[in-house]
Amino acid sequence: MRKYLLSSDPNTEGIRRRRLGQFITITIVALLISSAHNVFFGNWRDAILLVSGAVLTLGAYGMAKRGHTQAASSTFTLSLLAVLAAIHWLSTGTHDPTLLAYPALMVFTGLLCAPWLFWLEFALIMLNITLLVIAEAQGWRIAKDALPGWPFWIDVTLIMVTVSMSIALIMRDFRHALASLRSENQRVRRSQKEVEFLASHDALTKLPNRLLARDRCEHALALARRAHKQTALLYIDLDNFKTINDSLGHAAGDQLLLTMSERLQTCVRESDTVARQGGDEFLIILECIPAPDIAADIAKQVIQRLAEPLALGPLNITATCSIGVAVAHDQQDDFDSLLQKADMAMYRAKGAGRNAFRIYDDSMNTKATEQLELASKMRVALIKSEFTLHYQPQFDLRSGQIIGAEALVRWRHPELGLVPPGKFIPVAENSGLIVEMGEWIVLEACRQAKCWLDEGLGELVVGINISPIQFRRGDVEQLINHALAQTGLPAHLLELELTESLLLEDSAHLKTILQNLRSLGISFSIDDFGTGYSNLSYLKHFEVERLKIDQSFIRRLSDDAHDEAIVRAIIQVADSLNLHLIAEGIEDTRTLTKLQELGCEQGQGFLWSPAITASEFKRYVLQHQASPSPAA
Numbered sequence: 001m002r003k004y005l006l007s008s009d010p011n012t013e014g015i016r017r018r019r020l021g022q023f024i025t026i027t028i029v030a031l032l033i034s035s036a037h038n039v040f041f042g043n044w045r046d047a048i049l050l051v052s053g054a055v056l057t058l059g060a061y062g063m064a065k066r067g068h069t070q071a072a073s074s075t076f077t078l079s080l081l082a083v084l085a086a087i088h089w090l091s092t093g094t095h096d097p098t099l100l101a102y103p104a105l106m107v108f109t110g111l112l113c114a115p116w117l118f119w120l121e122f123a124l125i126m127l128n129i130t131l132l133v134i135a136e137a138q139g140w141r142i143a144k145d146a147l148p149g150w151p152f153w154i155d156v157t158l159i160m161v162t163v164s165m166s167i168a169l170i171m172r173d174f175r176h177a178l179a180s181l182r183s184e185n186q187r188v189r190r191s192q193k194e195v196e197f198l199a200s201h202d203a204l205t206k207l208p209n210r211l212l213a214r215d216r217c218e219h220a221l222a223l224a225r226r227a228h229k230q231t232a233l234l235y236i237d238l239d240n241f242k243t244i245n246d247s248l249g250h251a252a253g254d255q256l257l258l259t260m261s262e263r264l265q266t267c268v269r270e271s272d273t274v275a276r277q278g279g280d281e282f283l284i285i286l287e288c289i290p291a292p293d294i295a296a297d298i299a300k301q302v303i304q305r306l307a308e309p310l311a312l313g314p315l316n317i318t319a320t321c322s323i324g325v326a327v328a329h330d331q332q333d334d335f336d337s338l339l340q341k342a343d344m345a346m347y348r349a350k351g352a353g354r355n356a357f358r359i360y361d362d363s364m365n366t367k368a369t370e371q372l373e374l375a376s377k378m379r380v381a382l383i384k385s386e387f388t389l390h391y392q393p394q395f396d397l398r399s400g401q402i403i404g405a406e407a408l409v410r411w412r413h414p415e416l417g418l419v420p421p422g423k424f425i426p427v428a429e430n431s432g433l434i435v436e437m438g439e440w441i442v443l444e445a446c447r448q449a450k451c452w453l454d455e456g457l458g459e460l461v462v463g464i465n466i467s468p469i470q471f472r473r474g475d476v477e478q479l480i481n482h483a484l485a486q487t488g489l490p491a492h493l494l495e496l497e498l499t500e501s502l503l504l505e506d507s508a509h510l511k512t513i514l515q516n517l518r519s520l521g522i523s524f525s526i527d528d529f530g531t532g533y534s535n536l537s538y539l540k541h542f543e544v545e546r547l548k549i550d551q552s553f554i555r556r557l558s559d560d561a562h563d564e565a566i567v568r569a570i571i572q573v574a575d576s577l578n579l580h581l582i583a584e585g586i587e588d589t590r591t592l593t594k595l596q597e598l599g600c601e602q603g604q605g606f607l608w609s610p611a612i613t614a615s616e617f618k619r620y621v622l623q624h625q626a627s628p629s630p631a632a
């Protein structure tokens with residue numbers, strides 16, 4: 001490839017062979033014409049030399065035809081060199097017009113042959129001319145003057161025509177080469193631009209990616225410092241995007257992301273940046289805002305805009321989002337710190353029930369640090385067995401019988417005292433510790449329930465709260481199988497309390513796990529029913545035995561008509577779906593009576609007992625069995 005100008009590269013080899021053929025043809029024609037005119041002027045010797053040159057050149061042509069391009073090129077140029085040298089020595093020497101053919105010969109050689117041959121020919125030509133000059137100067141050879149007139153004109157014309165035609169062909173090659181070089185160059189530049197674009201933009205939405213967002217944010221921060229203005233970062237996370245993606249497919253998910261990205265762009269000025277952070281997360285960088293309220297206004301606007309209905313295939317859905325807002329206050333704030341703050345605030349918004357925004361304040365950071373500390377204390381607590389299980393009795397409201405117990409975890413920390421589950425369960429869920437903790441809870445609850453069975457307390461069903469995280473990160477099926485096998489508890493005495501949010505995920509994997517567990521004889525209930533989602537379609541897809549009405553509806557049942565209406569509706573749902581129903585948080589007899597009137601069949605609450613230790617529970621059951629009270 002580097003050896004020849006018209007190289008042996010398959011793409012240009014054809015051109016090289018063609019050009020060689022053309023050069024040879026032009027040269028043979030020129031040689032024959034020249035030989036003819038030499039005959040005409042009676043110069044037989046030159047005519048014979050020229051014809052021999054034509055014959056040699058014809059041989060080169062044959063080689064080229066057979067595909068030996070390299071050999072043909074060398075033969076062609078060397079034959080010409082030989083013929084020219086012979087003519088010079090045998091006729092007019094340094095006065096011969098054919099000297100003009102040397103530059104042309106060098107052009108052919110340069111184009112067609114290897115560099116070493118080019119330089120060899122150059123050396124031979126120079127040697128030839130030098131020897132000629134010396135021979136003529138020394139009188140060893142008598143220089144004849146070149147014949148003036150027509151023979152001279154014909155020789156020069158032939159050389160000029162041959163050289164010009166060859167150069168015209170070469171020029172065409174160069175023009176083509178330049179044109180294709182230009183278009184290749186443009187193509188390379190285009191793809192270079194695309195690569196650069198993709199390195200800084202998201203391929204789906206074409207929005208700036210995190211990398212470019214960082215750049216823009218740093219720039220905005222610098223600008224704001226100079227202009228004494230503020231920069232805000234909004235961290236936007238679509239709520240329940242995974243559910244949409246899983247249930248409607250990835251194409252629908254992509255469509256949703258595209259629409260959301262377009263809507264986001266309509267909420268900000270051109271100078272602001274909307275970027276895709278990844279997955280279902282977007283960022284908005286608000287440049288040079290005069291006051292933090294603007295960021296809050298934009299967040300409100302984004303929530304409204306994104307919540308507009310959207311046609312996704314056959315469905316009309318409403319996608320909501322949770323937003324965390326961080327406003328840069330001091331010189332220290334950079335993209336990373338702002339992002340971390342906005343992320344923290346976004347989680348707050350999610351925790352507050354989603355479809356909301358929260359503005360970061362320093363207390364959030366303190367809280368996050370506290371949670372980290374709590375998580376590390378929980379790790380120690382698991383090793384030191386600081387957790388215990390308490391049990392809250394559950395009653396049949398008609399017969400007054402104890403039908404089972406809900407196992408509720410308790411943590412007695414040596415310094416912090418009794419830490420309520422409402423405080424440590426969310427931390428355990430966020431840190432993933434719930435999986436390990438959950439394993440212990442299941443084993444311990446099953447062991448205790450089997451003990452009570454063996455001690456003659458009767459068939460009491462123990463309910464265990466299972467966090468969605470345990471399904472996502474742990475192997476619940478294997479855990480339950482193991483616990484039942486190890487403790488010998490009959491499966492029908494075990495109930496797993498699931499959350500609505502888990503069932504809303506509607507994944508095939510979850511369905512299989514629940515079916516497998518059900519086939520063992522385990523039952524399921526939905527905890528805190530009524531607080532989660534208005535869409536109850538999951539009740540069609542997952543079989544459960546029991547709904548647990550959330551205590552928030554029970555607490556004010558006797559005084560609040562709305563709560564009564566909700567409880568009535570839940571009772572109807574349970575009736576028509578043939579599900580058992582238990583009310584949580586019954587604290588007084590008025591509420592109990594009301595529930596009995598409405599037709600609720602089971603209950604638990606402080607009216608009877610809070611969650612108590614296993615031994616207290618055993619005493620409680622034995623006492624209750626001896627003198628049943630106060631359900632009826």
Ligand code: C2E
Pocket residue numbers: 392407408409420421422425441464465466467497527528551584585586587604605606607610611
């Ligand atoms: P939950 O599963 O809805 O549990 C019922 C909660 O209501 C318990 O709070 C219980 O003590 C409380 N409660 C029962 N009767 C009454 C009443 O009459 N009045 C009032 N005000 N409260 C009543 P607890 O034990 O603090 O648990 C809170 C939440 O923590 C539980 O709500 C559950 O979601 C979670 N949790 C507790 N133990 C576990 C566990 O072992 N595993 C998991 N994953 N979560 C647990």
Ligand code: MG
Pocket residue numbers: 406465497527
């Ligand atoms: Mg529960």
Ligand code: MG
Pocket residue numbers: 527528548550551584
């Ligand atoms: Mg509950």
